[in-house]
Amino acid sequence: MCHSGFPSSTLSCCYHINRKPNMADETAKAQVARPGGDTIFGKIVRKEIPVNLVYEDDLCVAFPDIAPQAPTHILVVPKKPIVQLSQAEDSDAALLGHMLIVAKKCARDAGLAKGYRIVINDGPDGGQSVYHIHIHILGGRILGWPPG
Numbered sequence: 093m094c095h096s097g098f099p100s101s102t103l104s105c106c107y108h109i110n111r112k113p114n115m116a117d118e119t120a121k122a123q124v125a126r127p128g129g130d131t132i133f134g135k136i137v138r139k140e141i142p143v144n145l146v147y148e149d150d151l152c153v154a155f156p157d158i159a160p161q162a163p164t165h166i167l168v169v170p171k172k173p174i175v176q177l178s179q180a181e182d183s184d185a186a187l188l189g190h191m192l193i194v195a196k197k198c199a200r201d202a203g204l205a206k207g208y209r210i211v212i213n214d215g216p217d218g219g220q221s222v223y224h225i226h227i228h229i230l231g232g233r234i235l236g237w238p239p240g
């Protein structure tokens with residue numbers, strides 16, 4: 093079992109269990125990441141990379157982050173490859189709403205009854221390091237404010 097309560101797998105949150113996540117690493121990745129081409133999330137959605145899915149339906153998947161920023165850190169990723177929130181179309185509204193409902197279910201199933209944070213990073217200044225929209229669910233401790 094991983095510290096987030098999910099069993100470990102090839103690509104899971106336990107990957108860095110002995111290493112404290114470094115936000116500077118994530119910020120640096122976001123500054124060099126660029127939209128275009130295939131992403132690791134596309135490969136996960138197509139099941140080319142194995143992960144410990146905690147949720148899957150026809151529209152999206154959810155799994156633990158490999159570089160958790162909180163004791164529980166789950167990603168909700170749509171199967172449709174929307175590059176980033178600022179490029180979403182009006183026709184994506186139902187999918188984006190569905191992702192929030194999935195995030196709520198994942199948070200409940202992960203035991204985050206005391207609360208959690210939902211984050212969508214957009215673009216380099218927003219910290220986006222993978223150009224396939226995704227929701228971060230962060231919880232398992234008191235989260236500071238303001239972030240960043």
